[in-house]
Amino acid sequence: MVYSLPARASCLLVSFLLLASACGTRAPYLNPVTPGTDSSTGSPQVVVEIKPVDTSGFRNEERERLGIDLSAYFTAFEVTVRNQTPDTVTLEGQGAQLLDDDRKPYAVLSADESLDYYRSGGISGEKIVIVPKTVGVAKEEMDKILQLRLKNADIPPGGSGYGILLFQKVPTDKCHQVSLILNGVHITGENQNREFKFTFRCPES
Structure with missing residues (x-):
């Protein structure tokens, strides 16, 4: 016996399946292979600290602190840059690149790209908006993404970004x-x- 669904029901079913797929795919947990701190050569120095973001799990402290489950949507890294030189250091938020096992490059997402990727449930190239949130919650989380993103900054001597x-x-x-x-x-x-270069790996399965 063959059953048919109304067009609206079919659309809802497709959206649900896409949503289920998005929710089941999270960013892998990454462990540092090299130290999470790197310094420029010479003295005085610019010191860069990198920490992988992992917001997976129930009552995750990182998720509570950041206010959003970033691992559901992104591979993310916290960056702290400390200026120990007598000069101003300019930090460009888009000046980063990620390479996977195949050396495939991933450019850091811009503000608009981050919001588009969030709306698609973290599925690359997906054009259907499938964010399973109320309008209020989605807006709050998108505001949080924009707030947390690394932005261009001029860091004075002794300061940090x-x-x-x-x-x-x-x-x-x-x-x-x-x-x-x-x-x-x-x-x-x-x-x-x-x-500055840092290396990470996910745990062996």
């Missing part, structure tokens, strides 16, 4: 040698940006 780099989720089968390259750090008076 902070924010979160947001990327499309690295697949769980491509996360055994993940490199994060931060090259958006520039010291006033120098002719080139400083580059």
Whole structure:
């Protein structure tokens, strides 16, 4: 026997299936392979600290602190840049790149790209909006994403900059040698940006 569904019911079913797929795919947990702190050569220095964001699990402290379950939508890293030089350090929020096992590059998401990726449930290339939230909750979380993102900043001597780099989720089968390259750090008076590199891996299954 063959059953048919009204067009509206079919659309709802498709949306539900997409939603179920999105909810079941989270960013893999990443462990640092190299130290989570890197310094520029010479003295005084620019010090960069990187920490993978993991908001998975029930009553997760990171999720409570940040106010949003970032791991459901992004591969994310907290970044702190401390300026220990006598000059101003310029930090470019878009100056970062992620490489997976296949050395496939992931560009850091812009503000608009981050919101689009959130609306799609963290599914790359998905054009259907499937965010399972009320309008109020969705707006609150999108505001939080914009607030947390690493932004361009001029860091004075002795100061620090902070924010979160947001990327499309690295697949769980491509996360055994993940490199994060931060090259958006520039010291006033120098002719080139400083580059900082960090390596991560997901736990063996």
